[in-house]
Amino acid sequence: xxxxxxxxxxxxxxxxxxxxxxxxxxxxxxxxxxxxxxxxxxxxxxxxxxxxxxxxxxxxxxxxxxxxxxxxxxxxxxxxxxxxxxxxxxxxxxxxxxxxxxxxxxxxxxxxxxxxxxxxxxxxxxxxxxxxxxxxxxxxxxxxxxxxxxxxxxxxxxxxxxxxxxxxxxxxxxxxxxxxxxxxxxxxxxxxxxxxxxxxxxxxxxxxxxxxxxxxxxxxxxxxxxxxxxxxxxxxxxxxxxxxxxxxxxxxxxxxxxxxxxxxxxxxxxxxxxxxxxxxxxxxxxxxxxxxxxxxxxxxxxxxxxxxxxxxxxxxxxxxxxxxxxxxxxxxxxxxxxxxxxxxxxxxxxxxxxxxxxxxxxxxxxxxxxxxxxxxxxxxx
Amino acid sequence: xxxxxxxxxxxxxxxxxxxxxxxxxxxxxxxxxxxxxxxxxxxxxxxxxxxxxxxxxxxxxxxxxxxxxxxxxxxxxxxxxxxxxxxxxxxxxxxxxxxxxxxxxxxxxxxxxxxxxxxxxxxxxxxxxxxxxxxxxxxxxxxxxxxxxxxxxxxxxxxxxxxxxxxxxxxxxxxxxxxxxxxxxxxxxxxxxxxxxxxxxxxxxxxxxxxxxxxxxxxxxxxxxxxxxxxxxxxxxxxxxxxxxxxxxxxxxxxxxxxxxxxxxxxxxxxxxxxxxxxxxxxxxxxxxxxxxxxxxxxxxxxxxxxxxxxxxxxxxxxxxxxxxxxxxxxxxxxxxxxxxxxxxxxxxxxxxxxxxxxxxxxxxxxxxxxxxxxxxxxxxxxxxxxxxxxxxxxxxxxxxxxxxxxxxxxxxxxxxxxxxxxxxxxxxxxxxxxxx
Ligand code: HEM
Ligand code: HEM
Ligand code: SF4
Ligand code: SF4
Ligand code: SF4
Ligand code: SF4
Numbered sequence: 068x069x070x071x072x073x074x075x076x077x078x079x080x081x082x083x084x085x086x087x088x089x090x091x092x093x094x095x096x097x098x099x100x101x102x103x104x105x106x107x108x109x110x111x112x113x114x115x116x117x118x119x120x121x122x123x124x125x126x127x128x129x130x131x132x133x134x135x136x137x138x139x140x141x142x143x144x145x146x147x148x149x150x151x152x153x154x155x156x157x158x159x160x161x162x163x164x165x166x167x168x169x170x171x172x173x174x175x176x177x178x179x180x181x182x183x184x185x186x187x188x189x190x191x192x193x194x195x196x197x198x199x200x201x202x203x204x205x206x207x208x209x210x211x212x213x214x215x216x217x218x219x220x221x222x223x224x225x226x227x228x229x230x231x232x233x234x235x236x237x238x239x240x241x242x243x244x245x246x247x248x249x250x251x252x253x254x255x256x257x258x259x260x261x262x263x264x265x266x267x268x269x270x271x272x273x274x275x276x277x278x279x280x281x282x283x284x285x286x287x288x289x290x291x292x293x294x295x296x297x298x299x300x301x302x303x304x305x306x307x308x309x310x311x312x313x314x315x316x317x318x319x320x321x322x323x324x325x326x327x328x329x330x331x332x333x334x335x336x337x338x339x340x341x342x343x344x345x346x347x348x349x350x351x352x353x354x355x356x357x358x359x360x361x362x363x364x365x366x367x368x369x370x371x372x373x374x375x376x377x378x379x380x381x382x383x384x385x386x387x388x389x390x391x392x393x394x395x396x397x398x399x400x401x402x403x404x405x406x407x408x409x410x411x412x413x414x415x416x417x418x419x420x421x422x423x424x425x426x427x428x429x430x431x432x433x434x435x436x437x438x439x440x441x442x443x444x445x446x447x448x
Numbered sequence: 449x450x451x452x453x454x455x456x457x458x459x460x461x462x463x464x465x466x467x468x469x470x471x472x473x474x475x476x477x478x479x480x481x482x483x484x485x486x487x488x489x490x491x492x493x494x495x496x497x498x499x500x501x502x503x504x505x506x507x508x509x510x511x512x513x514x515x516x517x518x519x520x521x522x523x524x525x526x527x528x529x530x531x532x533x534x535x536x537x538x539x540x541x542x543x544x545x546x547x548x549x550x551x552x553x554x555x556x557x558x559x560x561x562x563x564x565x566x567x568x569x570x571x572x573x574x575x576x577x578x579x580x581x582x583x584x585x586x587x588x589x590x591x592x593x594x595x596x597x598x599x600x601x602x603x604x605x606x607x608x609x610x611x612x613x614x615x616x617x618x619x620x621x622x623x624x625x626x627x628x629x630x631x632x633x634x635x636x637x638x639x640x641x642x643x644x645x646x647x648x649x650x651x652x653x654x655x656x657x658x659x660x661x662x663x664x665x666x667x668x669x670x671x672x673x674x675x676x677x678x679x680x681x682x683x684x685x686x687x688x689x690x691x692x693x694x695x696x697x698x699x700x701x702x703x704x705x706x707x708x709x710x711x712x713x714x715x716x717x718x719x720x721x722x723x724x725x726x727x728x729x730x731x732x733x734x735x736x737x738x739x740x741x742x743x744x745x746x747x748x749x750x751x752x753x754x755x756x757x758x759x760x761x762x763x764x765x766x767x768x769x770x771x772x773x774x775x776x777x778x779x780x781x782x783x784x785x786x787x788x789x790x791x792x793x794x795x796x797x798x799x800x801x802x803x804x805x806x807x808x809x810x811x812x813x814x815x816x817x818x819x820x821x822x823x824x825x826x827x828x829x830x831x832x833x834x835x836x837x838x839x840x841x842x843x844x845x846x847x848x849x850x851x852x853x854x855x856x857x858x859x860x861x862x863x864x865x866x867x868x869x870x871x872x873x874x875x876x877x878x879x880x881x882x883x884x885x
Contacts, residue, residue, distance in 0.1 A: 069487060070595070071572070075602040080522045085605035087650035093554030093629075093639045096562065101629050108632040116573035121630055129630065137468040141475035141495075142567035149560035155733045162556040162580055164625065164674045164685045171630075190470035192461025203713030212583055215505035215592055216468075216498070217531060217547065221511045224505065227460055234463030243716035259781035261583040265678035265789070275854035295527070296823075299784035328783055333515075341510040351558075356678045360733055360756045363677050365787050377455040377506040400719050401710075401731060401756070435786045438504045 098159035117199035130178035203243040204286035211253040221255035223272035246398040265354035274347035277325035278338035289335035353405025369429035450498035497541030525656040527612030549586040549613035554639030576783035585623030586613035627668035634668030636799035661819035688768035778828030852875025
């Protein structure tokens with residue numbers, strides 16, 4: 068491997084330097100039909116799961132074929148996407164917020180030919196490369212974070228549980244049988260890079276053990292005041308510690324105060340907290356971000372802990388599947404998962420979904436906890 | 449023959465959903481073969497070693513990535529996230545494996561020409577693995593080494609006319625919904641505003657000067673497709689002020705069954721005949737619509753713009769013409785003090801280039817947050833700590849009922865000295881003249 072310079076000269080870093088040019092202008096990438104009809108769209112219609120048409124006041128129609136995908140994708144895969152877009156879409160395509168790929172064409176025939184082509188492509192391992200679906204009252208792609216592929220704080224993997232969950236929910240990706248659309252999200256730690264705290268179903272990685280302390284290195288690796296200040300529950304204080312016969316400047320952790328957020332680890336690598344048995348998944352349900360009918364709401368914890376069952380997380384996926392099926396069978400048309408749970412009452416939700424209610428599901432974290440307890444005699448038996 | 453056995457990961461190749469494991473394997477094979485004779489600038493076996501380290505994580509059920517050290521490109525404080533493997537001897541191909549965030553184009557539209565340029569660059573100088581896209585919105589290049597960073601930046605800026613995105617304590621890469629480009633619900637041009645603000649605030653994006661991260665997200669309407677209300681420090685959500693436009697003929701076509709409700713979104717099940725009373729009128733949260741003499745009537749003054757009726761009957765109902773956006777502030781994920789939803793600050797603002805009114809709100813907020821915010825304190829937390837009234841004060845916005853869900857529960861009202869006649873300084877001697885000790 069010989070180093071190839073593209074022109075950058077480390078001795079004169081400012082020479083020819085271009086900075087602060089921002090992203091490419093969006094108009095460069097609009098398909099011509101989009102450019103011509105922007106702001107003029109009249110209505111849209113879902114023709115079948117994954118295929119829809121938008122009609123403009125100019126009479127123009129754009130057909131979109133939506134494809135689910137792993138958000139982690141390789142350049143080989145992207146090149147295949149490009150090949151398809153060249154063949155059917157004049158060299159244009161787009162991605163959605165939830166990591167779907169959308170191919171836009173100007174005729175229904177092309178859209179169906181495209182769909183057939185997409186569904187014929189499979190990976191060597193047997194999975195679809197480009198499953199078509201994810202529209203309407205169904206389940207679309209799971210937005211997720213990095214997990215064990217690339218992050219330092221995860222309590223669970225991201226791509227793996229997402230793949231396993233989407234395999235289980237695949238029928239609802241291809242179908243629109245649900246009362247309303249249902250959004251599943253995953254964040255591999257409490258940082259929640261994404262909005263999983265407002266999803267119909269959220270899969271959240273969670274630690275259950277306080278941080279360890281690498282006393283020998285802590286003072287060398289970390290700014291102790293930063294580690295102390297990072298803790299939201301003031302569980303950490305500076306301490307002189309005897310370790311293997313030597314005295315170190317380090318920290319002490321009041322373990323019963325720790326809520327396992329991992330902030331200290333983010334500030335101080337000598338305080339790792341990940342653990343084979345301690346880590347796992349929290350399931351939350353009933354959140355939404357849309358303002359439709361009811362207001363946006365946070366997801367609620369309904370399962371406090373499921374172990375990381377690599378490689379396919381069977382308990383997690385089975386629990387999710389059960390919730391989706393019970394919701395599908397019971398909710399009214401247009402009713403989101405959380406709206407349904409609120410209508411029937413959470414006591415009924417747990418009963419119908421056959422989920423045990425444990426003390427871990429009663430909030431005990433600071434002020435917000437109080438607002439989640441019941442302040443009425445209006446309850447059900 | 450694969451470099452590492454991956455019996456656990458291999459189980460993620462079956463099942464219908466696209467397998468990231470199969471995809472990484474195909475990239476690993478492509479690099480090993482190197483049919484194009486590429487002089488790979490990071491180890492050829494990066495993908496194989498990534499599979500190896502992932503497999504180890506599947507055994508240990510723990511991550512094997514270390515903290516990002518400080519890496520980046522000259523003069524920028526954001527855009528690159530350092531990443532190192534904690535088993536570099538076992539997996540030298542990913543010992544150094546930094547992430548690069550590339551600022552995605554508005555609406556995430558692409559030409560294949562541009563995508564291929566990105567692929568060529570990343571195949572040569574990186575692992576060939578990407579996220580399309582990261583949660584913040586950027587194109588994410590996963591895995592390269594420190595010496596490549598400046599080269600990648602040079603190529604991006606010189607050949608691709610393309611900049612990095614944001615990371616660190618700065619403005620994160622703003623992102624938008626598809627909006628007017630292909631959505632009939634959009635109340636403003638999300639791409640235009642997102643682009644304009646991204647360009648205006650390049651300095652804030654690349655050179656961290658904030659207490660912590662700051663996010664803008666742009667939704668064209670209250671449906672909130674990019675979840676701006678839940679995950680951005682400032683969310684810009686399209687709204688209209690005037691009447692919903694009604695096409696009575698189309699209303700009848702929905703009632704008669706010629707048009708499918710909700711644009712066909714419920715086609716997977718037989719929900720019975722469309723019932724406008726049950727499905728629209730009764731579900732309207734403000735009950736501001738009814739049928740009168742066979743016509744749909746909306747008392748628009750009472751509508752709270754929830755979007756339900758428009759979503760159900762997109763061909764009969766359209767957003768009004770007096771369009772703009774609402775600004776909500778302070779959303780964040782739970783860490784540290786619990787999750788916060790965006791709080792309404794500006795109910796309506798016109799969206800007109802050069803967007804001066806919007807920029808004024810932004811800059812007033814930033815001035816306050818940069819002055820008062822503690823290290824790693826998100827805007828939402830500062831608002832909680834100092835109060836919503838303080839936010840109104842610094843932005844010069846008048847209080848109004850739209851700002852609250854309901855008025856305060858407790859009468860512990862903090863009056864300021866200047867608000868009380870005569871101020872707070874009183875004379876005890878004067879008092880004692882009339883009140884014995
Ligand atoms: C050194 C510490 C941290 C690192 C290295 C880090 C890394 C990352 C990465 C890689 C992403 C992008 C993920 C993706 O695109 O999928 C991200 C996004 C995000 N991070 Fe962090 N993170 C750190 C600390 C935190 C903390 C402390 C919080 C919250 C208090 C946080 C909240 C978030 C959120 C909310 C997003 C993105 C959400 C969105 O834009 O939709 N992160 N972070
Ligand atoms: C010297 C101090 C105080 C004295 C002597 C006092 C005395 C009383 C008495 C005699 C009652 C009536 C109890 C009953 O219903 O039989 C009462 C009720 C109450 N006090 Fe106090 N109080 C004092 C301070 C406070 C303070 C500081 C607060 C609030 C911060 C407070 C809040 C209340 C409330 C809310 C009730 C009504 C409870 C109810 O009826 O629902 N009190 N107090
Ligand atoms: S959610 Fe946590 S573990 Fe996952 S990518 Fe974000 S910071 Fe990393
Ligand atoms: S994990 Fe969080 S709560 Fe626990 S000690 Fe660290 S910072 Fe404090
Ligand atoms: S947020 Fe509204 S305008 Fe934007 S894509 Fe969604 S429905 Fe359309
Ligand atoms: S947008 Fe919502 S509140 Fe307004 S009329 Fe329609 S259903 Fe009612």
